[in-house]
Amino acid sequence: MQQTVIIGSKNPTKVEAVRNVFSNFEVNSLEVPSNVSVQPFSDEETRIGAINRAKGCISGEAGSIGIGLEGGVMYVDDTLFLCNWGALATADGELFTASGARIALPKEFEKELKTAGELSVVMDAYTKKENVRSHEGAIGIFTNNLVSREDMFTHVVQLLKGQLDFANK
Numbered sequence: 001m002q003q004t005v006i007i008g009s010k011n012p013t014k015v016e017a018v019r020n021v022f023s024n025f026e027v028n029s030l031e032v033p034s035n036v037s038v039q040p041f042s043d044e045e046t047r048i049g050a051i052n053r054a055k056g057c058i059s060g061e062a063g064s065i066g067i068g069l070e071g072g073v074m075y076v077d078d079t080l081f082l083c084n085w086g087a088l089a090t091a092d093g094e095l096f097t098a099s100g101a102r103i104a105l106p107k108e109f110e111k112e113l114k115t116a117g118e119l120s121v122v123m124d125a126y127t128k129k130e131n132v133r134s135h136e137g138a139i140g141i142f143t144n145n146l147v148s149r150e151d152m153f154t155h156v157v158q159l160l161k162g163q164l165d166f167a168n169k
């Protein structure tokens with residue numbers, strides 16, 4: 001029987017990242033709540049959002065694997081960085097987490113984030129594009145398209161699958 005992986009988001013950058021790494025698995029997507037702020041503001045909160053999504057995916061499905069990917073922002077000294085976390089939960093109770101690449105955000109984003117509430121709104125206004133979050137993402141914009149949001153999440157999912165494989169070898 002083919003094992004099922006459920007990704008807790010309909011965002012194509014996240015779904016494709018899981019498909020890239022779990023190419024031999026059936027991959028389904030499910031909208032699940034992160035149960036953290038719409039815009040997490042720390043590593044801790046972003047990671048918890050990823051864990052909540054991963055666990056939310058596996059409930060009720062025996063033998064399945066749930067994955068949560070969550071974007072947030074966090075400070076390093078006085079610079080605001082984009083941060084990303086992933087979590088993988090199994091029906092057997094295993095849990096693995098890993099973080100993704102970080103990149104500094106423009107200084108003016110701090111004030112704008114407080115007004116707009118969500119980075120996606122600030123990004124669309126900054127780039128004069130629509131739905132940056134579902135395409136290249138902030139990381140794509142600020143790396144001049146060298147690293148896309150899907151690339152970044154693909155690396156996070158590799159870190160998750162690698163840990164799962166190591167634990168079960």
Ligand SMILES: O=P(O)(O)OP(=O)(O)OP(=O)(O)OC[C@H]1O[C@@H](n2cnc3c(O)ncnc32)[C@H](O)[C@@H]1O
Nearest residue numbers: 009011038039070071118119120123133137138139
């Ligand atoms: O449908 P979901 O899975 O929620 O996908 P999302 O794009 O909203 O992604 P997250 O909830 O994980 O992101 C958390 C917040 O950070 C924003 N965000 C994170 N990374 C971003 C990016 O690369 N580009 C634009 N917005 C981003 C996003 O708008 C959310 O407010």
Ligand SMILES: [Mg+2]
Nearest residue numbers: 034038039071
């Ligand atoms: Mg979201």
